[in-house]
Amino acid sequence: MTRVDLHISDTIPGIYRALRERVDGEVRFDAGTRAAYSTDASNFRQVPIGVVLPRNPDAAAEAIRVTAEFHTPVLSRGGGTSLAGQCTNTAVVIDWSKYCTVVESVDVAARTCVVQPGIVLDALAGPARIGASAAG
Numbered sequence: 001m002t003r004v005d006l007h008i009s010d011t012i013p014g015i016y017r018a019l020r021e022r023v024d025g026e027v028r029f030d031a032g033t034r035a036a037y038s039t040d041a042s043n044f045r046q047v048p049i050g051v052v053l054p055r056n057p058d059a060a061a062e063a064i065r066v067t068a069e070f071h072t073p074v075l076s077r078g079g080g081t082s083l084a085g086q087c088t089n090t091a092v093v094i095d096w097s098k099y100c101t102v103v104e105s106v107d108v109a110a111r112t113c114v115v116q117p118g119i120v121l122d123a124l125a126g127p128a129r130i131g132a133s134a135a136g
């Protein structure tokens, strides 16, 4: 175990408590969840410290604030489709895909949109198509 690992394992109960108290969302540090989030679409495997599923972007910002206070690595995860282990690490994983999936706006003329980070492309295709046909 490296000095960094030692520091992280010492602070895990504190991070868990702070996340549970301050973040509007699910905070999961159990073995089953950590195993489930230890892989992406690649062959790599890195077991995370724990997982947070924020109910909205403000809750995710609070989770990031907590990890900063504890000097703990944090990792964003969307669909987990990364092919080289990018969304697996010894970190607190923020999984956007359960709650942060809102299409906030589509501007067909400007060909831009504002979406929350957990969205999948199919969810955007519907509103974008409706906007395109309404715009003629």
Ligand SMILES: Cc1cc2nc3c(=O)[nH]c(=O)nc-3n(C[C@H](O)[C@H](O)[C@H](O)COP(=O)(O)OP(=O)(O)OC[C@H]3O[C@@H](n4cnc5c(N)ncnc54)[C@H](O)[C@@H]3O)c2cc1C
Binding pocket: 040, 041, 075, 076, 077, 078, 079, 080, 081, 082, 083, 086, 087, 096, 117
């Ligand atoms: C079958 C298949 C085909 C693919 N084809 C292509 C292709 O044609 N072109 C291509 O470019 N890629 C392709 N990919 C790769 C994959 O789709 C991309 O890596 C994808 O963009 C990952 O998005 P994700 O939301 O699943 O991110 P994840 O896999 O969850 O994460 C990827 C990286 O982005 C970071 N990240 C995730 N969400 C956020 C966020 N909200 N804010 C900041 N950082 C974040 C993660 O920390 C990680 O480093 C393919 C993958 C598969 C499985």
